[in-house]
Amino acid sequence: MAMGKINSLGVGSGVLSYDVIDKLREADEKSMIRPIERKMEINVEKQAALTEIKTLIANMRAPIRILSDYSSYLGRTTNVNNDALKATVASGVPIQDIKVDIHQLAQGDINEVGGKFESRESVFSDNDVDLSFYTQGKNYTIHIKGGMTLGDVAQLITDETNGEVTGLVMKTGGSKPYQLMLNSKGMGDESKIYFGTTLKTDTLPNGALDLGDNDLNLKIADKDGNEQTLAIKLKTDGSSDTAVVLKEAIKEAIEADSNLKDLLGKEINIGLNKDGKGLVINDLRGNPISLEGAKANSLGFGNTQAKQEPLITSGQVVKEGKLDGVVMIGSVPLDLAKMTKERNTSEQNARIIADAIENIAGMHANTDGMGKLTLTSEVGEIKISAQDSAGKQAIEDIGLRAGTIQGYAKLQDSLFKIKNIQSGQDAVISYNGARISRPSNEINDVVSGVSMTLQSTTEPGKPAIISIGRDDAKIVEQVKEFVKSYNELVPKLNETTRYDEDTQIAGIFNGVSDIRTIRSSLNSIISYSEFTDSQVSSLVNYGITLNDKGVMFLDEGKLTSAISADPKGTEEFFYGRDKKEVSGKETHIDGVFSKIDKFLASLADGSNSRLEIFGSSLDRDAKNLQRDKKSTSELLDTRYETMANRFAAYDSQIAKTKNAFGSVQMMIDQSVAKK
Numbered sequence: 001m002a003m004g005k006i007n008s009l010g011v012g013s014g015v016l017s018y019d020v021i022d023k024l025r026e027a028d029e030k031s032m033i034r035p036i037e038r039k040m041e042i043n044v045e046k047q048a049a050l051t052e053i054k055t056l057i058a059n060m061r062a063p064i065r066i067l068s069d070y071s072s073y074l075g076r077t078t079n080v081n082n083d084a085l086k087a088t089v090a091s092g093v094p095i096q097d098i099k100v101d102i103h104q105l106a107q108g109d110i111n112e113v114g115g116k117f118e119s120r121e122s123v124f125s126d127n128d129v130d131l132s133f134y135t136q137g138k139n140y141t142i143h144i145k146g147g148m149t150l151g152d153v154a155q156l157i158t159d160e161t162n163g164e165v166t167g168l169v170m171k172t173g174g175s176k177p178y179q180l181m182l183n184s185k186g187m188g189d190e191s192k193i194y195f196g197t198t199l200k201t202d203t204l205p206n207g208a209l210d211l212g213d214n215d216l217n218l219k220i221a222d223k224d225g226n227e228q229t230l231a232i233k234l235k236t237d238g239s240s241d242t243a244v245v246l247k248e249a250i251k252e253a254i255e256a257d258s259n260l261k262d263l264l265g266k267e268i269n270i271g272l273n274k275d276g277k278g279l280v281i282n283d284l285r286g287n288p289i290s291l292e293g294a295k296a297n298s299l300g301f302g303n304t305q306a307k308q309e310p311l312i313t314s315g316q317v318v319k320e321g322k323l324d325g326v327v328m329i330g331s332v333p334l335d336l337a338k339m340t341k342e343r344n345t346s347e348q349n350a351r352i353i354a355d356a357i358e359n360i361a362g363m364h365a366n367t368d369g370m371g372k373l374t375l376t377s378e379v380g381e382i383k384i385s386a387q388d389s390a391g392k393q394a395i396e397d398i399g400l401r402a403g404t405i406q407g408y409a410k411l412q413d414s415l416f417k418i419k420n421i422q423s424g425q426d427a428v429i430s431y432n433g434a435r436i437s438r439p440s441n442e443i444n445d446v447v448s449g450v451s452m453t454l455q456s457t458t459e460p461g462k463p464a465i466i467s468i469g470r471d472d473a474k475i476v477e478q479v480k481e482f483v484k485s486y487n488e489l490v491p492k493l494n495e496t497t498r499y500d501e502d503t504q505i506a507g508i509f510n511g512v513s514d515i516r517t518i519r520s521s522l523n524s525i526i527s528y529s530e531f532t533d534s535q536v537s538s539l540v541n542y543g544i545t546l547n548d549k550g551v552m553f554l555d556e557g558k559l560t561s562a563i564s565a566d567p568k569g570t571e572e573f574f575y576g577r578d579k580k581e582v583s584g585k586e587t588h589i590d591g592v593f594s595k596i597d598k599f600l601a602s603l604a605d606g607s608n609s610r611l612e613i614f615g616s617s618l619d620r621d622a623k624n625l626q627r628d629k630k631s632t633s634e635l636l637d638t639r640y641e642t643m644a645n646r647f648a649a650y651d652s653q654i655a656k657t658k659n660a661f662g663s664v665q666m667m668i669d670q671s672v673a674k675k
Helices: 018-032 034-067 070-074 150-160 242-255 346-358 389-397 408-416 472-497 518-526 556-565 567-574 592-604 610-674
Strands: 076-080 085-089 096-104 110-112 129-135 138-144 165-171 178-184 197-200 209-211 217-221 227-231 234-236 268-273 278-283 289-292 304-306 326-329 332-335 363-367 373-377 381-386 403-406 419-422 427-431 434-438 450-454 464-470 529-532 535-538 544-546 552-554 576-580 586-590
Touching: 018 034, 018 610, 034 472, 034 592, 034 610, 070 472, 070 567, 076 085, 085 464, 096 450, 129 408, 138 150, 150 165, 150 178, 197 289, 209 242, 217 242, 217 278, 227 242, 234 242, 242 268, 242 278, 242 434, 278 289, 326 389, 332 346, 346 363, 346 373, 373 381, 381 389, 403 408, 450 464, 472 518, 472 552, 472 556, 472 567, 518 544, 518 592, 556 567, 567 576, 567 592, 586 592, 592 610
Parallel strands: none
Antiparallel strands: 076 464, 085 450, 096 427, 096 464, 110 178, 110 419, 129 138, 165 178, 197 278, 209 234, 217 227, 217 289, 268 278, 289 304, 326 332, 326 381, 363 373, 381 403, 427 434, 529 535, 544 552, 576 586
16 A cells, blocks of 8 residues: 655655555565465355355255155045045045945025015014024024014024024015025034924934834824824944934835825924934924834933924913903903902912813913913914903913914914925935934044045945045155255265365365265265165165266156055155064164254254354354454554654654755855855
C-alpha cells in the first residue's frame, strides 16, 4: 500500500518514501499472512466438501431407514374384483382373499306426511293432535296445537327431537304443492322412524338357534285387520348375530303369508335396535303386535306385546272431594255432582268416572292407581265437551281437555297419511358365511385392519373379493433409491480422498481417516453374507453388484423375483431376525440394511458422531486461523507504524542537513564568482 513521500516541517528530503515500507510490508505479508489465508481457504473447502458428503449420506439414509424398519415388510396391497366396494388395509394384515356378499346398503329413513297444502303458511290441523314415533332408541310425542302452520310443525319436530328427525316442507307440485317430510339424521336400522305401534326387544343373546313350530310365534294384523299367527322357524350355528338372523326369518315368514306379504316394508316394518342386537317390529297402521311361544322366554322375549296408546291421559290427578258440573263424553252426559262425594280421594273419583265411561258403548277407561285417567275408544276417537262454565271447570278438574281427540289410527287415515319413501336400514353383508349388519356403509370392525366402503349390492353367488398381498414394490423402490444414493456418495468420497502419484495432486480429505475409511467400511457391510438353510445369502442374490470401478448395479427383475420367492428370507436378510439361544434368551441379529443404518448413524447422528466431531474441529480451526490472521496483521501494523515514524525522523534530519549544506554551497559559489 503506497503511502507517498515523507515530509518534515513542510520540507521533504526527497530521499526517503513509503514505497520502501510498502515493499518491506508486502514481503512480510507474503511470508506471514498469506500462509494463514491459504489455510483458511482450505478450511472453507473442507467444510463445503464435508457438508456435501453429509448431505449425500443423509440421502442414503432415507431408503436405508425404511429397509431397516420391520414395518416396511408388513406393507400390504389390496385389489378388489368388484366395484361394489372399496377397501384399504393396514400393515401386517395376513395375506388372504376375503369374500364379501353385500345384501343391502345402509341408508337413512325418509317419510312423507300425505296431507297436501297450498303454502308453508297453511294450517296443519284445526284441532290439537299428537304425533308419536320411535327412533334411535327413544319415544317422541310431538304435541301439535290447532292452528299451527305447516312450516311451524316442521320446525317443531326438528326442535323436539334435537335434530334426530328433521321436519322439512317440500314443494312437490299440483294445486296444493306443499307437504311435510320427516327424515332421519343418520343411517341404519336405528335411524328408522317408526309410527303406529312398535314392539321393541332388549338385547338378544347370541348363540345357536333351533326354532320349530310354536317355539316363537308372531301375532300381527293382516291387510283386513285380522290377527294372523306366524311360526318363526330358524336353525343357525351361532356364527351370526341373533337379532340379524331373526329379523330375516320374520321377514321370510311374513313374505310367505299371502295376507301379509304386500304389507312388508310399507305398513309392517322389521328393523334392529340396541346397536343391532335387538329387534323392532312395527305396524304403521297402529294394530297390536305380540311375540310369544315356548322359547320366547329363553330368547329374552317373554310375552312381548305392543298395543295402541290411549287416546288421552289426564294431565293431572282428578280433583278430590265432591265435584260439580256435567261433562259430555260423546253424547253421554256425566253429572259429576251426582257421582262424587265430599270425602272421596282423587283415586276414588277417578275410579268412579272410569267406571262410568266404561259403560258407554265403544268407550274404555282406566286409572293408574294414583288418580289419573286413561281413555281409549274402539272407533279411535273421543269427543269431550261441556254445556256450561261449570262443565268446563269439571273437565279441568278431572285433568282432561275439551275437543275431539283422535287416536293415531284415525289420524293416519284422515290427516297424517304417513308413507315411507325410503326405509332406514343397516348395511347387511356376509363374511365367511356369517351375516353381519352395520349402521353405516363404512365398515372397519369385521376384519381387523381392513376398512371397507360399500358402494352397491353384489349379485347372489358373486361376492366381492378383497385380495390382500405384500407390498413388494415398496421394498424394490427403496432398494433402487439405495443404489442411486450409493452411486452419488462414493464418487464424492473418491474425489476428496484421492492421491495421484503422477501429478502428486491430493484430494481435500486425503489423509483424513474419518472420511477416507467411509467407503471401505460401507463396502465391507455391503459385501456381508450369511449361511442360512444350507445356502449363502448376500446382496448378490438380490441383483446388487459392484464393478471394478466401485459403481453399484441393480438387476431389478432378479430383486423382484428373489423377494417374491422368499419374502420371509428377504425380511430376515434385509432387516434381521430374532434368534433364541440355548439358554432361552432371544437376541436380535441385524440384517444387512440394519447394519448399514447403524454405520451411517455412527457417521452423522448426534454431536458425538464422527463427521460431527470432524466438522466441529474444522469450525475450531477456522476460528483459530481467523484469530491468527488478526493478531499477525496487528503485529505488522505496529511494526510498520514504528518504522514509518522512524523514517519520518530520519527524513527530517536529512532535510536539515541538506538545507545546511545548501547554505555552505551557496557561500562557496559566491566566493568563486568574486575571484
